[in-house]
Amino acid sequence: MKTRTAWRMFGVFSLFSVVVLAVGLTLGIRDVIHPAPVSWKTDRTGESSGTPKTSHNLQITALGDSLTRGTGDESGFGYAGNLRSRLAENTKKDVYVYNNGVNGYKASNLLKDLQTKPDIRRQVQQADIITLSIGGNDLFYTQSDEVKPDVIRTRIPTALTNYKAIISIVNELNPKAKLLYVGLYNPFPDLPNAKESAKVVQQWNNGVTQVLYEHPQAIFVPTDDLFRSDGMKYISSDHFHPNQAGYKRIGDRMAEVLK
Structure with missing residues (x-):
């Protein structure tokens, strides 16, 4: 029993x-x-929200989605942390990152933040360098595992309208800061329709580049080539975000662009 x-x-x-x-x-x-929106405002390199602004330091305000947050990077640095390290080495200054990356954010979410959140607007105003990654969730957000380039193309016009409004607000708040936009890469190089999804990415990158041309301080940072050759080597286990090595390549590219 x-x-x-x-x-x-x-x-x-x-x-x-x-x-x-x-x-x-x-x-x-x-x-x-479909990551839940969880804000991460402190990077993992010792950044303090109360850091005073002086001529001996640089402030990076990072805006955007999970790429800004650094999702997929085992080290926790992401591209913002790697950019901080390179700039500190190159300039011999103290470099601080205010990381506002939020998983799952679309351009409409970031636009609303810039319109309504005083702390983010203040960080933009005080920044020496502003980084931005947005658009991936607008294009590739899907309820299924299937990626349909024809469907994705229909999302581009609305996303670009919100993107243009984001750039306008950032430029209005701080016309002197360098603005680095992280171009999209094709996150599905191993799918049968990889060529078509790559064309969609190129269409988006062309659209945002045209927007950035209107703002002299804005710079388009291409990343698609960084993942084109042996692309999966630099993609994390979720098959979408970069891994530690991938984020380092993006951060290094951004530092080179600033030179």
Whole structure:
């Protein structure tokens, strides 16, 4: 009798463990494909929100989505942290990052923040360098695993309208700061329709480049070539975001552009 009861309890415990594991796996996959908006305002390089502005330091205000946040980078640096390290080395100044990257953000979300959040507007006003990554979720957000280039193309006009409004606000708040926009790369080089998705990425990059031409301090930072050759080598396990090596390549490219 005791043995039967013990086996029954063991069976219930095993079933409970399987359910917990399944729920955890489902939530983990959902967070990778459609990450919840969780703000990260402090980078992992010792940045303090109370850092005084002097001629001996540089302030980077990073805006955007999960690429700005650094999702997929095991080190936690992301492109913003790598850019900070390179600038500190090149300029011999203290460089601070205010990282406002939010997983899952679209251009409309960032536009609303710039319109309504005084702390972000203040960080933009005080910045020496402003970095921006946005557009990936506008284009590639999908409820299924299937990437349809024809559907993605229909999302570009609205996203570009919001993007143009973002650039206008940033330029109005701080016309002197260098603005570095991180161009999109094709995150699906291993899919059968890789060539078509690459064309969509190029269409988006061409559109944002035309917007940036209107602002002398804005610079388009190309990244697609960084992931074109052996691209999966620099993509994280979620098959979308860069890994540590990929983010380092982006940060290094941004530092070179600033030179």
